[in-house]
Amino acid sequence: MSIKRYLVTSALPYANGPIHIGHVAGAYLPADIYVRYLRAKGREVIYICGSDEYGTAITETARKLGQTPLEVADRFHAVIRDGFAKLGISFDNFSRTTRPVHTAITQEFFLKLYHQGLLETRTTEQLFDPEVGKFLADRQIRGTCNYCGHLDAAGDQCEKCGKAIDPLELIAPRSALSGAALERRETTHYYFPFEQFQPWLSDYIHSREGWRPQVVGFCQGYFGEGLRARPVTRDLDWGIPVPLPGHEGKVLYVWFDAPIGYISSTKEWAEQSGQPEKWREYWGDHEGTKLVHFIGKDNTIFHALLFPAWCHAHGDYVVATDVPANEFLNLEGQKFSTSRNHAIWLHEVLERWPADYLRYYLATILPETADSDWKWADFKERINSELNDNLGNFAQRTVKFIAQYLDGQVPPLGPLTAADQELLDRTAALAGEVGALLEAYEFKRAIRHLFSLGTAANGYFQQQQPWKLKADRERCGTVLAVCAQVCRALAVCCAPFLPAAAQALWCRLGQSGQVIDQPWDAAAAPLPVGQALPPDPQPIFWKVSDEQIAAEVARLGAPAPEPAMSEPTPATPEPPAAPPAVAAPEGVALVTYEQFRATQLRTATVTAAERIPKADKLLKLQLDVGGQPRQILAGIAPWFEPEALVGQTIIIVANLEPRKLRGEVSEGMLLAATADDVPVLLTTARPVPSGLEVR
Numbered sequence: 014m015s016i017k018r019y020l021v022t023s024a025l026p027y028a029n030g031p032i033h034i035g036h037v038a039g040a041y042l043p044a045d046i047y048v049r050y051l052r053a054k055g056r057e058v059i060y061i062c063g064s065d066e067y068g069t070a071i072t073e074t075a076r077k078l079g080q081t082p083l084e085v086a087d088r089f090h091a092v093i094r095d096g097f098a099k100l101g102i103s104f105d106n107f108s109r110t111t112r113p114v115h116t117a118i119t120q121e122f123f124l125k126l127y128h129q130g131l132l133e134t135r136t137t138e139q140l141f142d143p144e145v146g147k148f149l150a151d152r153q154i155r156g157t158c159n160y161c162g163h164l165d166a167a168g169d170q171c172e173k174c175g176k177a178i179d180p181l182e183l184i185a186p187r188s189a190l191s192g193a194a195l196e197r198r199e200t201t202h203y204y205f206p207f208e209q210f211q212p213w214l215s216d217y218i219h220s221r222e223g224w225r226p227q228v229v230g231f232c233q234g235y236f237g238e239g240l241r242a243r244p245v246t247r248d249l250d251w252g253i254p255v256p257l258p259g260h261e262g263k264v265l266y267v268w269f270d271a272p273i274g275y276i277s278s279t280k281e282w283a284e285q286s287g288q289p290e291k292w293r294e295y296w297g298d299h300e301g302t303k304l305v306h307f308i309g310k311d312n313t314i315f316h317a318l319l320f321p322a323w324c325h326a327h328g329d330y331v332v333a334t335d336v337p338a339n340e341f342l343n344l345e346g347q348k349f350s351t352s353r354n355h356a357i358w359l360h361e362v363l364e365r366w367p368a369d370y371l372r373y374y375l376a377t378i379l380p381e382t383a384d385s386d387w388k389w390a391d392f393k394e395r396i397n398s399e400l401n402d403n404l405g406n407f408a409q410r411t412v413k414f415i416a417q418y419l420d421g422q423v424p425p426l427g428p429l430t431a432a433d434q435e436l437l438d439r440t441a442a443l444a445g446e447v448g449a450l451l452e453a454y455e456f457k458r459a460i461r462h463l464f465s466l467g468t469a470a471n472g473y474f475q476q477q478q479p480w481k482l483k484a485d486r487e488r489c490g491t492v493l494a495v496c497a498q499v500c501r502a503l504a505v506c507c508a509p510f511l512p513a514a515a516q517a518l519w520c521r522l523g524q525s526g527q528v529i530d531q532p533w534d535a536a537a538a539p540l541p542v543g544q545a546l547p548p549d550p551q552p553i554f555w556k557v558s559d560e561q562i563a564a565e566v567a568r569l570g571a572p573a574p575e576p577a578m579s580e581p582t583p584a585t586p587e588p589p590a591a592p593p594a595v596a597a598p599e600g601v602a603l604v605t606y607e608q609f610r611a612t613q614l615r616t617a618t619v620t621a622a623e624r625i626p627k628a629d630k631l632l633k634l635q636l637d638v639g640g641q642p643r644q645i646l647a648g649i650a651p652w653f654e655p656e657a658l659v660g661q662t663i664i665i666v667a668n669l670e671p672r673k674l675r676g677e678v679s680e681g682m683l684l685a686a687t688a689d690d691v692p693v694l695l696t697t698a699r700p701v702p703s704g705l706e707v708r
């Protein structure tokens with residue numbers, strides 16, 4: 014196979030609730046690291062996902078909330094999408110299975126299998142609710158357990174004895190919807206003859222190279238039991254209609270339509286990017302496309318067996334080149350549990366921690382070959398000793414020393430000692446070594462390897478003692494030039510793992526543009542001699558305290574602050590307005606808390622600053638706001654040298670309407686207090702990342 018392009022997918026999250034950190038470890042973070050690396054290598058790659066929005070679980074949630082299934086999906090699609098965006102998961106498209114493009118592609122897929130005569134019909138008995146006039150899904154059925162006699166067992170499992178239930182075996186089955194006694198009625202459905210594809214699937218799995226042993230073992234287990242036909246339609250009103258006449262009330266099974274979501278999301282991406290036929294290049298080139306599905310292990314059967322069998326049967330679509338399924342992530346030694354709220358919800362935890370802290374810790378504990386465990390104490394230990402004391406400390410010492418001893422300019426390399434050469438050789442090899450590990454889906458080893466260079470570089474710094482070399486400017490310069498070159502390579506190679514921190518390091522090295530756009534293979538290039546570094550650089554990371562960790566541990570199992578899955582609570586009434594304890598300053602109206610909260614204040618790091626010709630009051634500032642670039646204009650030119658602002662963390666109004674001043678757009682406003690007619694910029698009491706909310 015000569016690979017021309019990469020098509021990378023992450024499992025479609027089910028839009029029936031928010032997602033937690035365990036999901037992120039399984040299917041999203043590894044895929045994002047992989048695609049960011051491929052882009053830096055200059056490969057042609059797209060990263061595709063979307064939310065999975067059909068199925069009975071969503072109809073059940075909707076029924077409990079008194080909403081429509083689409084309202085439930087709308088809500089969680091938005092929560093999930095926004096959480097991914099904040100974490101920096103860089104999808105090229107994040108679609109929805111309720112969009113028309115998905116209906117069209119899925120119905121065409123079904124019809125092609127149907128017209129090939131591949132789909133068999135089977136008639137079976139199922140339980141019918143005569144009051145609501147429809148067949149019920151297993152979880153809409155209650156009855157007496159046929160194993161233990163429990164009077165209120167669910168149609169799929171008895172909560173008392175834990176046994177899996179066949180709803181037709183339940184004693185006195187009744188409807189959870191209407192309470193009516195259920196009748197057995199015959200219904201006819203289409204089945205995909207999975208067993209016919211066992212020889213092809215067996216060849217397919219055994220001809221794959223480099224698959225994780227647990228994925229191959231899982232498939233072999235299925236072959237041992239013998240594959241069986243699976244229904245692809247069901248009686249339900251929430252789903253993609255079966256596109257054949259006389260099939261009213263029947264839809265395609267959600268596990269059939271969901272993986273086809275990768276194809277429809279790619280088509281949507283192609284249409285939106287103005288190349289409407291481009292999706293066929295990705296899905297139609299059996300020789301040139303490398304299709305990689307990132308999933309958690311519970312999705313293995315769909316991605317390693319069922320979807321490849323359908324795509325093979327359909328004929329127009331490529332089958333997976335690799336399915337790097339991950340094992341499960343646990344939390345403090347126990348499984349994640351939604352019902353007990355033993356979980357770390359992505360959209361909530363991102364309110365408290367920088368995305369890169371979560372990305373770093375997760376990358377070091379990914380459950381690649383065995384289940385692993387998120388422990389908050391370990392999180393603190395690694396953020397403090399690895400991000401802060403290893404990478405952060407080395408970068409900070411390097412740029413500070415260059416600022417203090419070498420006029421803030423990158424010095425030339427003089428004659429090299431064996432120690433200099435050894436570190437430079439390791440640096441030159443870094444991108445190739447990390448890249449090889451990423452291409453083998455060994456993300457944990459890749460980030461460990463990256464940080465082992467940080468350890469070596471800190472050791473070198475300690476050994477060379479540049480603080481004792483002030484008198485020998487050439488030797489001092491050589492040591493710091495070596496260190497600066499290591500920093501550059503670390504910034505480029507960290508970018509797929511820690512996009513915001515890598516960008517912050519890139520700015521502190523006096524570089525412009527985005528680190529993610531730098532060619533991977535040139536990671537170890539030296540910085541230009543004489544390159545000016547920003548004065549007074551701030552540390553990139555800050556340390557985690559015991560109090561913060563105690564607060565996180567206390568949250569586990571506590572009632573969820575936002576009742577994601579339960580009844581919507583009526584809006585909390587405002588406490589009665591008490592007379593203000595402190596009178597407003599005379600002539601100033603009071604604002605409500607809501608009015609205050611409407612103004613979004615955030616921390617922002619200045620990455621560049623310059624004067625604007627013919628506007629003697631204005632400075633043009635380039636900011637980093639949590640990984641997002643932004644430009645603002647500030648009327649502070651008479652009081653500040655632009656260079657002195659670079660690297661500072663300031664506070665901005667982030668949701669101010671953009672406006673144009675002197676032909677330049679300003680997207681926000683910085684905060685300053687004016688003392689004796691001189692503005693003093695507001696900043697934070699200790700270094701913090703950019704993009705944090707200020708309240």
Ligand SMILES: [Zn+2]
Nearest residue numbers: 158161171174
């Ligand atoms: Zn039971």
